[in-house]
Amino acid sequence: MKLYMHPFSQHARRVLMLCHELDLSIETVPVALDKGEHRTPEFLSINPDGKIPVLVDGDTALPESHAIMKYLAVTANAPTAQILYPAAPRARAEVDRWLDWNHTRLNPPVQALAIQTLVMGENADQALVARSHEEAAAALIVFDQALADRPAGQIEPTLADLSIASTVALYRICGGKLASHAAVSLWLERISRRPSFQNTEPKMGG
């Protein structure tokens, strides 16, 4: 299996974190977004939407990080798969809920922040930066409360934890603060001790 990815992409990172958690080896194919490699006919033939990550498994090309994560979790024959993406409908719905929440609520302002602060440099739109910080912080209040209400024994991550961790980690790289989100801070600290997090850390400026 191959994963078309970019080392700074939170969408690719969450898939790579999952591969570590499943003990699944995967070949990574870096796509130079800065050189427009995602707009070439070759790349568009595997994802007409022109975005990474894309998983290629045999003759299947699957874009969208959360679809890839679900596919890997249900096809992997790993003991951890049941915790990562439980089969029981209510537990699975809870994971799906937070994956959707990240996709629609937290990730969009963090993605905007990343583009403005890491890509645009001096040309960053400061009004957009300020608005994105506000939106991300407002979304994190919701997640913070959910973590505070979580049963104490629930320590092992699900797909949703990995996905949200990839986004929160990027938020911090972009200058986002977790000081007013105590439960998120603790949760990230615990996840950041996992090899899956440490081995997928983007090497900024390196």
Ligand SMILES: N[C@@H](CCC(=O)N[C@@H](CS)C(=O)NCC(=O)O)C(=O)O
């Ligand atoms: N919903 C997609 C979003 C993927 C995405 O936005 N990828 C970015 C990199 S983090 C990308 O390929 N951007 C290139 C572009 O939009 O031109 C997913 O979850 O995989």
